[in-house]
Amino acid sequence: MSFVDLPARSLPPHDAVVVASPHVAPTATVEARRGTFDATLTLRHGGLQTVRIAWELAGPAGAPVALVAGGISAHRHVAANAQFPEAGWAGDLVGGGRTLDPAHTRVLGFDYVGADGRVDVPIDTADQADAVAVLLDLLGIARLQAFVGYSYGALVGLQFAVRHPARVAQLVAVSGAHRAHPYAAAWRALQRKAVALGQLQCADVQGLSLARQFAMLSYRTPEEFEERFDAPPEVSNGRVRVAAEDYLDAAGARFVARTPVNAWLRLSESIDLHRIDPAQVQVPTLVVAVEGDRLVPLSDSVALVEGLGPHGQLRVLRSPYGHDAFLKETDRIDGILAGALRQPGDPA
Amino acid sequence: MSFVDLPARSLPPHDAVVVASPHVAPTATVEARRGTFDATLTLRHGGLQTVRIAWELAGPAGAPVALVAGGISAHRHVAANAQFPEAGWAGDLVGGGRTLDPAHTRVLGFDYVGADGRVDVPIDTADQADAVAVLLDLLGIARLQAFVGYSYGALVGLQFAVRHPARVAQLVAVSGAHRAHPYAAAWRALQRKAVALGQLQCADVQGLSLARQFAMLSYRTPEEFEERFDAPPEVSNGRVRVAAEDYLDAAGARFVARTPVNAWLRLSESIDLHRIDPAQVQVPTLVVAVEGDRLVPLSDSVALVEGLGPHGQLRVLRSPYGHDAFLKETDRIDGILAGALRQPGDPA
Numbered sequence: 001m002s003f004v005d006l007p008a009r010s011l012p013p014h015d016a017v018v019v020a021s022p023h024v025a026p027t028a029t030v031e032a033r034r035g036t037f038d039a040t041l042t043l044r045h046g047g048l049q050t051v052r053i054a055w056e057l058a059g060p061a062g063a064p065v066a067l068v069a070g071g072i073s074a075h076r077h078v079a080a081n082a083q084f085p086e087a088g089w090a091g092d093l094v095g096g097g098r099t100l101d102p103a104h105t106r107v108l109g110f111d112y113v114g115a116d117g118r119v120d121v122p123i124d125t126a127d128q129a130d131a132v133a134v135l136l137d138l139l140g141i142a143r144l145q146a147f148v149g150y151s152y153g154a155l156v157g158l159q160f161a162v163r164h165p166a167r168v169a170q171l172v173a174v175s176g177a178h179r180a181h182p183y184a185a186a187w188r189a190l191q192r193k194a195v196a197l198g199q200l201q202c203a204d205v206q207g208l209s210l211a212r213q214f215a216m217l218s219y220r221t222p223e224e225f226e227e228r229f230d231a232p233p234e235v236s237n238g239r240v241r242v243a244a245e246d247y248l249d250a251a252g253a254r255f256v257a258r259t260p261v262n263a264w265l266r267l268s269e270s271i272d273l274h275r276i277d278p279a280q281v282q283v284p285t286l287v288v289a290v291e292g293d294r295l296v297p298l299s300d301s302v303a304l305v306e307g308l309g310p311h312g313q314l315r316v317l318r319s320p321y322g323h324d325a326f327l328k329e330t331d332r333i334d335g336i337l338a339g340a341l342r343q344p345g346d347p348a
Numbered sequence: 349m350s351f352v353d354l355p356a357r358s359l360p361p362h363d364a365v366v367v368a369s370p371h372v373a374p375t376a377t378v379e380a381r382r383g384t385f386d387a388t389l390t391l392r393h394g395g396l397q398t399v400r401i402a403w404e405l406a407g408p409a410g411a412p413v414a415l416v417a418g419g420i421s422a423h424r425h426v427a428a429n430a431q432f433p434e435a436g437w438a439g440d441l442v443g444g445g446r447t448l449d450p451a452h453t454r455v456l457g458f459d460y461v462g463a464d465g466r467v468d469v470p471i472d473t474a475d476q477a478d479a480v481a482v483l484l485d486l487l488g489i490a491r492l493q494a495f496v497g498y499s500y501g502a503l504v505g506l507q508f509a510v511r512h513p514a515r516v517a518q519l520v521a522v523s524g525a526h527r528a529h530p531y532a533a534a535w536r537a538l539q540r541k542a543v544a545l546g547q548l549q550c551a552d553v554q555g556l557s558l559a560r561q562f563a564m565l566s567y568r569t570p571e572e573f574e575e576r577f578d579a580p581p582e583v584s585n586g587r588v589r590v591a592a593e594d595y596l597d598a599a600g601a602r603f604v605a606r607t608p609v610n611a612w613l614r615l616s617e618s619i620d621l622h623r624i625d626p627a628q629v630q631v632p633t634l635v636v637a638v639e640g641d642r643l644v645p646l647s648d649s650v651a652l653v654e655g656l657g658p659h660g661q662l663r664v665l666r667s668p669y670g671h672d673a674f675l676k677e678t679d680r681i682d683g684i685l686a687g688a689l690r691q692p693g694d695p696a
Contacts, residue, residue, distance in 0.1 A: 183577075203549065
């Protein structure tokens with residue numbers, strides 16, 4: 001295993017428009033460091049593989065550690081800090097005034113195994129969980145105060161709780177459940193077919209763009225589209241173009257500019273491979289569900305919490321942003337984290 | 349305008365598995381005839397075009413006429429009869445014992461303008477409505493007793509009521525509203541992009557198959573997929589394959605075998621072009637909505653009925669089949685038709 005400190009690299013912003021919340025102050029004085037290392041892991045479906053794990057840790061030495069993990073497009077740079085001032089993917093959820101404030105808590109982020117496009121085998125959420133354990137070993141972190149996972153991060157958090165229960169005190173799983181819903185899995189499988197159709201004829205980028213556009217429909221809701229795109233379609237050059245197409249085209253173009261095709265394919269598959277037995281989770285777990293999430297129906301979150309028994313609690317949000325609510329309803333999410341993570345008697 | 353009687357042609361079955369309901373007796377003794385003719389229409393977006401209109405009329409001479417129109421994949425052969433014994437696309441909705449029984453009512457079906465793939469310009473639902481009026485002229489039918497439209501057929505029915513109100517006594521619009529919902533329109537636009545991606549390199553059939561598979565997700569519901577496809581995914585040849593993929597592949601293959609690419613593209617566009625002002629509908633109209641329909645949300649059906657004012661009534665079904673409920677919940681649909689079409693004092 002080698003340990004390499006890399007210079008800050010430019011990280012493109014997440015799809016969501018980053019509008020800093022007035023509550024989130026930049027943590028300019030917070031110390032942060034980054035690194036990458038190679039680890040050899042036995043992947044559940046891919047056998048022995050050397051994978052590169054990239055991480056970032058922001059906050060004062062000795063403070064409790066919260067791992068924050070996002071969707072398959074997220075990465076190690078969770079929020080801006082003195083060393084790495086560019087916007088992070090969760091800049092409205094992590095910062096001064098937030099429950100997760102790197103002035104008091106060390107915030108750990110990492111790039112998912114496969115996110116660099118170099119691991120071209122099926123990747124399970126169990127593999128991600130094992131990579132986190134190796135990362136904690138490397139950083140000398142015996143136990144996380146919290147694993148806060150959103151979307152794919154919630155799946156990885158659940159696997160981590162099953163496989164490494166001694167290493168996490170509390171799990172918050174937002175918009176993710178114990179298995180992929182069969183309808184959502186079919187939706188993703190068709191997105192992968194769009195990529196395959198593009199690859200047929202070296203149109204990989206067009207295929208990935210189309211896949212992303214179909215994915216956008218699953219991340220958002222009809223309510224939002226009705227609000228934003230109710231204009232009649234246009235007929236131009238003999239073709240009908242509906243009101244949402246400019247938005248979707250732009251979302252596709254932004255995505256392909258920053259995403260290796262293999263990385264997306266393998267992480268998309270990984271969501272569908274995910275399956276845990278909730279009864280095997282013994283870590284206190286708060287499940288946060290969004291009513292109207294088209295990928296993770298409320299019924300699955302309820303089934304997860306039932307399976308968690310005494311270890312599970314459920315909070316439900318209603319949001320027109322559906323699966324993407326965690327990127328949009330950041331004040332409400334922070335309020336939920338405050339209740340979950342700041343228990344009386346807990347370390348701050 | 350020329351009038352041509354054609355021999356029965358083989359019509360492939362609709363996607364839905366046709367399982368004859370015990371209530372639906374074959375109408376073997378019912379007389380039926382078919383024809384096609386060329387008409388010159390001024391299309392709303394496509395200008396002057398010569399289109400071929402294919403029709404089938406089953407039932408006793410002189411009986412009242414009900415036009416039955418289905419989704420964009422439907423056609424003139426609504427139900428089996430003595431002349432044309434193959435299954436029709438609405439064989440469980442039309443027959444002996446049903447409200448629409450060709451022993452008592454003449455049932456008229458037609459192929460949508462553009463369904464033959466020969467009209468490669470934007471086609472509006474207003475164009476379809478005008479084609480119906482021309483067809484009624486040709487057949488000497490002054491007025492329909494009822495226009496019963498499902499899905500796209502409901503849109504055409506609404507346009508017909510707006511444009512030719514003297515020619516229809518009653519409209520039943522199932523799973524269709526006054527405009528395409530913006531989210532559903534985006535979903536269809538992406539399906540058309542899948543076809544365009546295939547067409548980039550002469551992979552038209554793969555593109556259309558993928559488009560159909562994405563459409564299937566909009567026709568059905570997560571509840572049905574959960575019931576049918578909850579098995580874990582398989583990993584084979586290094587790729588993840590989810591449980592619904594065999595079903596979706598088969599649906600795509602069946603569809604491309606019977607659908608010209610241009611026909612599908614133009615009729616898909618046509619749904620998105622559809623927009624009427626409900627206040628302009630003066631014909632008594634029963635709107636039938638399905639709770640859980642992912643293409644036509646209940647809120648749009650409610651808005652339509654509100655706009656119809658004294659001319660509108662609403663019936664709501666709950667079905668795990670979503671938008672496709674009219675092909676599956678045929679007993680319940682027939683019950684609704686019975687209430688709507690068999691008013692005391694009306695002609696049988």
